[in-house]
Amino acid sequence: MHPAMKGFLPRTLHPGLQILVLLALISAGFCVGYAVIFAWAKLGFGLSAPEAIAVLANPTAYPQAWGLLMMAQGVVLFCAGTGGGLLLASALGYGWAEYFSPRRLGAGWWLLAAAVLIVVILPFMSTLIAWNAGVHFPAALHDFEVWARASEDKAAVLTKFLTRFSSAGRFWVGVLVIAVVPAVAEELVFRGVIQKNLVRWFSPHLGVWLGAAIFSAIHFQFFGFVPRFVLGLVLGYLYLWSGNILVSMAAHFTQNAFQLLILYLAQRGQFGWGFDPDSNDALPWTLVLPSLLLSAGLLYFLYQRMTAPAAPTAMLTLSREGVVERGIDT
Incomplete structure (x- = not known):
């Protein structure tokens, strides 16, 4: 048996509270993901945050929209879903494999x-x-x-x-973006945390x-x-x-x-x-x-x-x- 990792949340935390903590971490992940996207839009395309939002809202009208939108889909889902799930396991003091693959x-x-x-x-x-x-x-x-x-x-x-x-x-x-990232992020969230x-x-x-x-x-x-x-x-x-x-x-x-x-x-x-x-x-x-x-x-x-x-x-x-x-x- 490996010694238990130290997390700032008890492993006995009620399942409903674990799901609520996950939702909070997902929300934080969304913020991080969009910060990355806006930084990339500025550095890679020269777009300000309002301009990037306009591109994402009406992608068919902008030539650079496909790349920016694809990156937004992948980065935001990865940060929110994968990041949220893995951070929850760590916060509870589990190794990732121990929590998601018992x-x-x-x-x-x-x-x-x-x-x-x-x-x-x-x-x-x-x-x-x-x-x-x-x-x-x-x-x-x-x-x-x-x-x-x-x-x-x-x-x-x-x-x-x-x-x-x-x-x-x-x-x-x-x-x-559409197959690999969702397979990892959504399974960690929906099966690995919520269903669990x-x-x-x-x-x-x-x-x-x-x-x-x-x-x-x-x-x-x-x-x-x-x-x-x-x-x-x-x-x-x-x-x-x-x-x-x-x-x-x-x-x-x-x-x-x-x-x-x-x-x-x-x-x-x-x-x-x-x-x-x-x-x-x-x-x-x-x-x-x-x-x-x-x-x-x-x-x-x-x-x-x-x-x-x-x-x-x-x-x-x-x-x-x-x-x-x-x-x-x-």
Whole structure:
């Protein structure tokens, strides 16, 4: 056993208070991130803070907007999410691996299997995307529905602007900012801290479901809530079963990177059969049904392998911490 690190917060801090501390650290991270962006805008583009804000608010009107906006997306999320999560673990006196990965990675193929699962489940997810995109709110919420759709249409325009890859260089920048950074930052926050503490606070299953709901809601995309919620469940259970944040990170990265790759290939005309990656239409049932069955089988297979005892000198327990590895004295 390694001696406990000294943090300025007690390890016994209530799970709800840990989440509140995380939110404070995320807020501080946002401030640091935007300070970096404004400094970069001044040094790299000669833009004052008000001018940089104008570029970020209306990127299609400025030639330097793509680079500045991409950097803003990556730096702010990294500072807020990754910084907030890691600082919380340190403040509690934990090593980062100890806090976010209480169990050693059972096998390298776990990461590959998590990535394969995410690709296999995509056709099934397309049905959820199509259904959720066409949902209508009750008449009493008509004004809210109009506002929500207008907000998501505006966000879609921004997304298309950022993912317009005119070169291979831009594509790899997109992979870094849209796939790598979110996979690390969002998993540390939503699975590594929020889900972990909700599991401690309530129960393993309720913690995963509440964590998935928060993960989906925080994106403020009401017409994509259900598919993102299901994705959050998959990521949440992968983390709960494996006890290692690298597993859910691998799945999250694959989700984003695979979609970026398909989009990039489509923009280069590699899909001659007319596939439209921007469409919300469901894929054919000939793909959806096998996707559902294979995904269920993979999930069950991973559950069995990840929760099985790894060695006779260790014991795995499923507790309010998730799956953890506890040594057995010999």
